[in-house]
Every structure is written in structure tokens, then in C-alpha cells.
Amino acid sequence: MTIVTPCPRPEDLYFYLEGELGPYDAAKLEEHIEGCDACREALAERRRLHEAFVSLPPFEVPEGFARSVMESLPEPEKRPLAWLAPLVTAAAALGVGLIGFNLFTGLSVFDILVALNGFFGQAVAQVTPAAVKAIKVAGIVLKVAGDILVAALSGLTTVIRLLGPQGALAIGLLVLLVTLAVIGARRFLNQGEQS
Numbered sequence: 161m162t163i164v165t166p167c168p169r170p171e172d173l174y175f176y177l178e179g180e181l182g183p184y185d186a187a188k189l190e191e192h193i194e195g196c197d198a199c200r201e202a203l204a205e206r207r208r209l210h211e212a213f214v215s216l217p218p219f220e221v222p223e224g225f226a227r228s229v230m231e232s233l234p235e236p237e238k239r240p241l242a243w244l245a246p247l248v249t250a251a252a253a254l255g256v257g258l259i260g261f262n263l264f265t266g267l268s269v270f271d272i273l274v275a276l277n278g279f280f281g282q283a284v285a286q287v288t289p290a291a292v293k294a295i296k297v298a299g300i301v302l303k304v305a306g307d308i309l310v311a312a313l314s315g316l317t318t319v320i321r322l323l324g325p326q327g328a329l330a331i332g333l334l335v336l337l338v339t340l341a342v343i344g345a346r347r348f349l350n351q352g353e354q355s
Contacts, residue, residue: 165188165191165192167192167196167198167199168189168192168199170202170206172185172189173189173199173202173203173206174206174210176189176203177203177206177207177210178210258272319331
């Protein structure tokens with residue numbers, strides 16, 4: 161009884177011709193092609209194309225090609241002082257806001273600026289030490305976490321290299337089984353508490 165394998169993807173045929181398929185995949189593809197006329201014809205067609213491409217002389221870009229392409233591009237449209245409109249709008253909005261605040265409160269612009277300076281000065285004085293400490297702690301935590309992650313990955317790659325692919329698969333299955341057992345035990349205990 162022969163096992164029917166699905167037809168390979170078109171790009172796999174190119175990888176095969178380029179010698180980029182692994183030995184297992186190449187043998188599997190060759191075995192499939194022996195029994196599949198359509199894939200055999202597709203491989204022969206791609207082989208002819210591949211040989212034609214390989215036989216072509218290397219293509220050299222003419223001198224000044226990039227410059228000629230850049231010169232043929234249209235000039236971007238220039239808008240003079242496009243940045244000025246948003247700046248004028250923001251200044252006008254600030255002026256209207258300050259005039260309105262002055263009319264409602266009776267405070268001058270100078271009084272407003274002094275009050276804002278005092279408020280922001282106090283806020284910065286209170287927040288800055290805590291922010292500096294938080295940044296230092298975050299830096300230390302990130303460095304320690306990075307070191308732990310690097311050590312764990314290094315240890316894991318060493319274990320996988322020692323055990324080979326089958327050992328790594330066995331470890332993965334063991335971790336999966338332990339995880340499922342813990343989840344099942346938690347559900348079992350939760351059901352016992354609910355009843």
C-alpha cells in the first residue's frame with residue numbers, strides 16, 4: 161500500500177532545484193515526483209527555466225543609472241511657510257484664552273504666569289525624585305530580568321544540544337503534561353470548593 165503525499169508547493173520545487181531543501185524533504189519530494197506526472201512535468205519545466213536563468217550572463221547596471229532615475233522623478237511640490245499656519249493658530253488660541261481668563265478672574269497675564277510657574281515648580285519638585293528612583297529601579301529590574309532570560313535560554317540551548325531533537329521533544333511534552341496536570345488539579349479543587 162503506497163501512501164499518497166500531497167503535491168509540493170511550487171516554491172519547494174525551486175528550493176529543490178537550488179539545493180536548499182534538506183535531505184529528508186528532498187528525498188520526500190523525489191519520492192512524490194516518481195509517482196506524480198503533474199509534479200514531474202512541473203519540475204521539468206522549472207528545471208528548464210532554472211537552467212536558462214543560470215546560463216544568462218550577469219546583468220550589469222549601466223553607469224549613472226541611479227542618477228538618471230532620480231533625475232526623472234518629478235520635483236516634490238513645495239508649499240512655502242506651511243508650518244506657519246498652525247503656529248499662528250496656536251498663538252491666537254493662547255491669546256484668546258489668556259484674554260478670556262483675564263476678563264473672568266481679573267488677574268493679569270503676569271499673575272497667571274507666576275501662578276503657573278509656582279504650580280509646575282512644585283509639581284516637578286515633588287515628582288522628580290520619585291521618577292528618578294522609579295527609573296533606576298526599572299533599569300535594575302530590566303537588567304536582572306535580561307540576565308535571567310539570557311541564562312535560561314543559554315541553559316535551554318545547552319540541554320537541547322545535549323539531548324538532541326528527540327530529547328527536546330520529550331522535555332516539551334513533559335512540560336505540557338505537567339502544565340495540564342496542574343490546570344486539571346486546580347479545576348478539580350475548585351469544583352470541590354464550590355460543592
